[in-house]
Amino acid sequence: MLSCKELVKIVSSDEHLSPRYKLEIRLHLLMCHHCRKYTKQLEILKAGFKTLLNKKTQDADENKLKEIEDRIIEKISNHKD
Amino acid sequence: MNNDDTDLIKKIRQRDPIALEAVVRLHTGHLYKACLGLGFQNFEAEDITQSVWITFFDVVAQFEGRSSLRTFLFGILYNKASEYRKQNKRAESTENIEEVIDEHFNKHGHWISSHSPLSPDKFLESAQTMSLISKCLEFLPLNQKMAFILKEIDEEMTETICNILNVTSTNLGVLLFRARNQLRECIERKSR
Numbered sequence: 001m002l003s004c005k006e007l008v009k010i011v012s013s014d015e016h017l018s019p020r021y022k023l024e025i026r027l028h029l030l031m032c033h034h035c036r037k038y039t040k041q042l043e044i045l046k047a048g049f050k051t052l053l054n055k056k057t058q059d060a061d062e063n064k065l066k067e068i069e070d071r072i073i074e075k076i077s078n079h080k081d
Numbered sequence: 082m083n084n085d086d087t088d089l090i091k092k093i094r095q096r097d098p099i100a101l102e103a104v105v106r107l108h109t110g111h112l113y114k115a116c117l118g119l120g121f122q123n124f125e126a127e128d129i130t131q132s133v134w135i136t137f138f139d140v141v142a143q144f145e146g147r148s149s150l151r152t153f154l155f156g157i158l159y160n161k162a163s164e165y166r167k168q169n170k171r172a173e174s175t176e177n178i179e180e181v182i183d184e185h186f187n188k189h190g191h192w193i194s195s196h197s198p199l200s201p202d203k204f205l206e207s208a209q210t211m212s213l214i215s216k217c218l219e220f221l222p223l224n225q226k227m228a229f230i231l232k233e234i235d236e237e238m239t240e241t242i243c244n245i246l247n248v249t250s251t252n253l254g255v256l257l258f259r260a261r262n263q264l265r266e267c268i269e270r271k272s273r
Contacts, residue, residue: 003190008182012261013254014232014239037198038265044201045264046233048208052215053234057114060123068127069109072134073102 002028007035012042086150093141105134108151112158118230119162120219129165133157148244155245159227166223173222178259181266199269207272217267225260228253 002010002024010016016025029036092100112133116126136157144153185196198204207213218226224246231242243253 003186004192005182005186005190008185008262009258013258015254032192034192034197037201037204040201041198041204041265041269042261044205044208045261045268048211048214049218049229049233049264051209052211052218053114053118053230055211056117060110060114060117065110065113068113068130069106071127072109072131073105075131076101076105076134076138077098 004028004032004035007032008038011039087146090141090144090146090150093138101138104150108154109134111151112154115155115158115230116162118234119223119226120215121162121165125165129158129161132161136161148241152241152244155231156247159245162227163223173220176263178263178266182262199272203272204268207268213268213271214264217264217271220267221260221263224248225256225263228256229260229264232257 002021007025007028010021010025015021029039089100089104093104109130112130113126116129117123121129133154137154140157144150148156185192187193192198221229228242228246231237231245237245239250239253243250246253246256248256
């Protein structure tokens, strides 16, 4: 059976996506509330990071991006000639 | 590579100004936002995005089309961002995350109670504090951050991410392992 430490390693390096561990991981999570908490935390981390990124890119709206694109296009055109 | 890309690349090589503008408008937003995600300020993000395009047009003749245009651009972005970070060195975490993780487990590989994960509710509360996540992210090395973004935000396939970062899938696993665990440790530590 997988130990908690092995589960942490497998789950956080995405090795659990391979079918090899699927059943073992499910069984372990059924029995171990610490590891359930751990995997839940990783989901929260992902969601939190998404929210943060959305917030950071909020003011990069279409107008602002268009201005940036305009400057790049101008620069590239000059650069080429 | 899809046909749209092939067509576009052909025109870009011929320096067709319409194609040039089209490709810039198609990908700039994504590149710029990725820079913000990596923790760069607005002006830095614009600088880096701009230099990605300059390099892109310099090397587009050598683009073989083995990967998609987007993957190719993100590969350049990753290199530019690394250069930029090296020139403007910031503090990165030097802690050995493997050792930190080891301390959580007993010799049988089971969680030691006093080191076991916080309840998700409590963790969530901290993780929703954006300034906290932001702070924890700051300490992550660029390659880990980039791996994390491409995986969790862009939900790119492993093969694509490996292409962009120029690493094997085993290495990518290590990067994700470190990124996730460092972030988790950082948030836990600040919420206890």
